[in-house]
Amino acid sequence: MSESAARPLTAAVVVAAGKGLRIGGDLPKQYRRVGGRAVLTRTLAALASHPGIDRIQPVIAPDAADFFRECLADLEPDLGRKLLAPVDGGATRQQSVRAGLEALACGEAPDLVLVHDAARPYVATDLIDRAIAAGRAHGAAVPGVAVSDTIKLVQPIAPGIGRVHETPARESLRAVQTPQAFVYATLVDAHRRAVAENRDGFTDDGALAEWAGLAVVVFEGDAANRKITQPSDLIDADRTFSERADAV
Ligand code: CTP
Ligand code: MG
Secondary structure (H helix, E strand, O other): OOHHHHOOOEEEEEEEOOOOOOOOOOOOHHHOEEOOEEHHHHHHHHHHOOOOOOEEEEEEOOOOHHHHHHHHHOOOHHHHOOEOOOEEOOOOHHHHHHHHHHHHHOOOOOOEEEEEEOOOOOOOHHHHHHHHHHHHHHOEEEEEEEOOOOOOEEEEEEOOEEEEEEOOOHHHOEEEOOOEEEEHHHHHHHHHHHHHOOOOOOOOHHHHHHHOOOOOEEEEOOOOOOOOOOHHHHHHHHHHHHHHHHHO
């Protein structure tokens, strides 16, 4: 049996259809350049250069085809070969993931799928290794990092004020990231059930999978794998990627 036949066909869905409202500006954050290349180009390059990922399904906003084409122009041609044509996302992250999953069903369905945020360009090879291994072993696996702040559960009672309900034990808390790995057929099924039951707005696939009754495990994430969310994150990323380029 060849090596490729021995391992599961693995796809990645990269959700890039958000508007980046917290960062603001005319251009959504995934198309902003950091160290000379768009955030999305960096994310796609990181995933495509991993030998365990066979194909990548980008999900973009319907009006972003030109921006996406510009991203592709900056991607090494050998990496671009793993990319499928982008599909349109939806109004919520959950809808965008579903669009990517359904698009993958049109071709040879993968065994395993990684779902990743376009806004996480720092994703490293060893984190992808862990995602694939945990997804294969457990069927539904999300990366998490220990939290350093104490977290409170609150209910808003006035603008900027929340009543504290509970302080969960910090040792048991994890801040969850992407890439999240699932048996493809199981995640598609969970998404279809969510639509059938009018459930929308899950902010990650781990939460949707839990809702669907799947046992989800957390594997070791990577503190460096931050999501570009606030304006300062773009400034940091520009500095980090510029320094990396200088170092080569
Ligand atoms: N995303 C998506 N479709 C949506 C909403 C989000 O594909 N309707 C993607 C984003 O492009 C991003 C990832 O999901 O790569 C994580 O979302 P987030 O960081 O919240 O990005 P935005 O929704 O774009 O940002 P904001 O919440 O600040 O508007
Ligand atoms: Mg958002």
